[in-house]
Amino acid sequence: MITPLLEGMWQFFVPTHLLAVGALGLLIGQGRRAVLLAPFALGFAAGALVIATAVRETPAATALLVIAALAGILVVLAWTSALLGTALAFAAGGAIALNSPPQALTIPAAIAMQLGAAVAASATLALIAFIPPRAARPWQQIGVRVVGSWITASAILVLALRLAR
Amino acid sequence: MRRAALVLVAGAFGAILSGAPALAHTGESGGGFVSGMAHPIFGPDHVVAMVAVGLWGAFLGSPAIWLLPIVFPLVMAFGGVLGIIGVPMIAVETGIATSAIVLGLMVALAARPPLWAAAALVGAFAIFHGYAHGRELPDGANAVAFSAGFVIATGLLHVCGIAFGVLSRWPAGRCAVRAAGGVIALVGVAYLSGLA
Numbered sequence: 629m630i631t632p633l634l635e636g637m638w639q640f641f642v643p644t645h646l647l648a649v650g651a652l653g654l655l656i657g658q659g660r661r662a663v664l665l666a667p668f669a670l671g672f673a674a675g676a677l678v679i680a681t682a683v684r685e686t687p688a689a690t691a692l693l694v695i696a697a698l699a700g701i702l703v704v705l706a707w708t709s710a711l712l713g714t715a716l717a718f719a720a721g722g723a724i725a726l727n728s729p730p731q732a733l734t735i736p737a738a739i740a741m742q743l744g745a746a747v748a749a750s751a752t753l754a755l756i757a758f759i760p761p762r763a764a765r766p767w768q769q770i771g772v773r774v775v776g777s778w779i780t781a782s783a784i785l786v787l788a789l790r791l792a793r
Numbered sequence: 794m795r796r797a798a799l800v801l802v803a804g805a806f807g808a809i810l811s812g813a814p815a816l817a818h819t820g821e822s823g824g825g826f827v828s829g830m831a832h833p834i835f836g837p838d839h840v841v842a843m844v845a846v847g848l849w850g851a852f853l854g855s856p857a858i859w860l861l862p863i864v865f866p867l868v869m870a871f872g873g874v875l876g877i878i879g880v881p882m883i884a885v886e887t888g889i890a891t892s893a894i895v896l897g898l899m900v901a902l903a904a905r906p907p908l909w910a911a912a913a914l915v916g917a918f919a920i921f922h923g924y925a926h927g928r929e930l931p932d933g934a935n936a937v938a939f940s941a942g943f944v945i946a947t948g949l950l951h952v953c954g955i956a957f958g959v960l961s962r963w964p965a966g967r968c969a970v971r972a973a974g975g976v977i978a979l980v981g982v983a984y985l986s987g988l989a
Contacts, residue, residue: 643826643937693937704863770859777863778944781870785940788874789930 632730632737636744639728640752644786648692648720649749651699651779653756654772655716659708660761664717668753669746671718675725676742688726690790695720696783703776724749825935829942832926833950838889838984839922841977843947845896846915847954848970848977852900852961857908861915862951866944868916872923873940877930886984888921893981900958900974903967922947 656664675688699716702709730741760772833839843865850861875882896918898904899911906914931939957973960966983989 643941647937647941701867704867774859774863774948777866778941778948781866781873781944782937782941784870785873785877785927785930785944786936788877788927789936789940792878 629736629740632732632740633744633747636728636730636741636746637748638744639730639741640724640745640748644689644692644696645724645727645749646752647696647779647783648699648724649753650756651696651703651776651783652716652720653753654703654760654776654779655699655708655713656753656757657760658703658706658772659710659713661708661710661713662754662757664713665750665754665757667714668717668721669750671721671723672725672746672749673721674718675722676746678722679725679729679742683726684729686726688723690787691719691723692727693783693787693790695723697780697787700776700778700780700783704773704780706773721749825931825938826942828931828935829939829944830946832929832939832943833922833946837980837989838886838893839925839947840950841980842889842892842896842918842922843950844954844957845893845900845974845977847951847956848900848958848974849896849911849915849954850951851955851958852903852970853905853908853911857911858955858958860908860912862948862955864912864916865919865951866947868919869923869926869944869947872920873927873930874923875920876924876927882921882924885921885924888918889925890981890984892918892921894978894985895981897974897976897978897981901971901978902974903971 652668656662678686695716698712699720702712702716724745725742728742728745730738730745732738732741760769763769763772833843846861846865850858853861895914899906899914926943930936958970961970980989
């Protein structure tokens, strides 16, 4: 079970996931709302259930770019709305699960892969959310907002590319 | 604790930068990131304009020092979308060269317009830079890593400008920063006139 678990963890680390989780983590940290990790986990569980129904093609990658762009712009504006944060966290969790379909032959291995992806996603989100509350100096807080603008710009560009071509 | 936070920031950046493809995934590759990083860096007209944004921001002080580098990538993304969807735009290269001239002159002349005017000027030029990048954004698997790479490279060029621009706190540094603005404007003239 260890190998599929590790494969699932590794499966999480693609740029689209990292953009979304990066922006969401900064948003959660900026608002000091660690409780938003819960809707993220719930969203992941919901997405995993949908995957279990053998859904194949989903617009999860596009949704993740939209989430990254929105969360990034909220970081830039330092707008820490609990409602928006909860919605984005749930949506991001679900979209990451849908975008990480386990490539396994047995059900236990598939569950282990999804579990691995969930652990990697949650740990990365928690790690990034840990940063903004510790960015006490003004230039560090500005740095967080600058990174938010970078994430938004990257996500918008790729989103445009996907929708245009 | 602060050092730990910085290490975490660096770690998070590292994770994003080295985002590698999973075997079961759609083929997104960290390899596109390096190409994206190189894209603005190997365009000297882009480089000098980006550095000028940072220089001018540092010269103007807070809040321009952070507002301009935030405005630029966001508006650049809008310009990139125009390029991607194929909206016709004339004189893109002229606009890029002009951005170096105007932003360089702003620094050289120690211009201090209102913040909104500085942001509008930087934003207007960002559209040309974004458009040029958007036209060259690779389709397919590496697009996310590529775009993240060139947005971050653009931001780091701003940081270089800001770092140098901070010298303007001292009289000699102020002269050096204004001289750098003059050099940037000259580079822009060379591109506009076809000498470079």
